[in-house]
Amino acid sequence: MHKQDAQESACRTALSLFDMTVQMFHSAADYLSLEPGIRKILTHCHREFVVNFPVVMDDGSIEVFTGYRVHHNTSRGPAKGGLRYHPHVSLDDVRALAMLMTLKCAVVKIPYGGAKGGVTCEPGKLSKRELQALTRRYASEISLLIGPDEDIPAPDVGTNAQVMAWIMDTYSMHQGFSVPGVITGKPVEIGGSIGREEATGRGVFITIEEAAKVRGIELEKARVVIQGMGNVGATVAKLMIQRGATVVAISKSQGGVYNAEGLNLDQVLEYVAENKSLAGYPGGEAVTNQELLELECDILVPAALENQITRENADKIKAQIVAEGANGPTTPKGDQILNQKGILVIPDILCNAGGVTVSYFEWVQSRDAYFWSIGEVNARLKEIMTASFKEVYQIAGRYGVDMRKAAYILAIDRVKSAYELRGIYP
DSSP states (O other): OHHHHHHHHHHHHHOOOOHHHHHHHHHHHHGGTTOOHHHHHTTTTTTEEEEEEEEEESSOOOEEEEEEEEEEETTSEEEEEEEEEETOOHHHHHHHHHHHHHHHHHHOOSEEEEEEEEESHHHHHHGGHHHHHHHHHHHHTTTTTTTTEEEEEEOOOOOOOHHHHHHHHHHHHHHHSSOOOOSOOOGGTTTTOOOOOTHHHHHHHHHHHHHHHHHHHOOOGOEEEEEOHHHHHHHHHHHHHHHTOEEEEEEEEEEEEEOOTTHHHHHHHHHHHHEEEEEETTTTTEEEEEHTSSSOOOOOESOSSOOBOOTTGGGGGOSSSSEOOSSBBBBBBHHHHHHHHEEEEEEEEEEEEHHHHHHHHHHHHHTTTTTOOOOHHHHHHHHHHHHHHHHOOOHHHHTTTOOHHHHHHHHHHHHHHHHHHOOOOO
């Protein structure tokens, strides 16, 4: 290995998700001649809360779990961001995801700041009672920070509407009255919004529609590969098939399945419901998650976890459009290679902003105690996502930059404006 390659390899290993987010921030901020003081503010998180708390397990033993809640910035409104239950949740990743939330909300002009949280655990190995006990204790610990006017959590990897219901109930019990606006992504029966569960995936689909237009791709003839089949991946698959596209590959964490003629999504979902994985699925060829990324296709949707497209595999990506359904699925070097190849990348802070957009709708509905129809929710989501894509695409053309840098430029400029108007206390 040459000395330069060795140095680059060491640098790559050392770069955390937060480091990569800050790196991209500075790269975009240079186009705005952002003053050093604002750079310092926006590359630090305002609050970082870490808690270690006990949970009594079903067998009577006690386990101690570590939880996090980080506020990156609240200059544009209350903190907003998901809660992740995953074995690899760490403070550094939560910092990065909180910063991305600040930018994501600014890109789509939602009046929120950025936050993120989570618990280091394996939710699939917990019983329902253990999961509820963990959630309620964690909610109690972070109740110092959350509230309908302060910080509004939402679902993320490993959490769902039921977890949000437990958090809402715990917070409400502490207050002595029901506070539905403290959380979003909760069940419709207790104040959730119709359309919230599929909102992130629908937002990804809307941005793909817009990207296909500018690239001259007919979605009815498009071949689509999707990494991840949680709410986001499954929703994108459903909407793409409804639009006439062919989904040729899809995956879960343990691996995926490929069929050049197209997959039957209903059969795939039924198989996963029965077997908890895609292993042995008879309707296609087994592929690893890395092999899946390199398949021939028109549209690739990484909708799983971070750092999936890197310098090692980016040159093997064959799609014309990469739509980032996940947060941070592409490393900076991977992103550079994709752009050099002429691939249109729809960056995460734009592509998957449908979730926070409909979370905002839910928050508004909860506070007004007046609820919208699914038609209203989806129409307003489409309006915001379409307008945001066009704004980012125009900025990319104006500055001669890729879509990610354009999205960062737009977001940073909006947060900067908030600081200039509000001033710095005292």
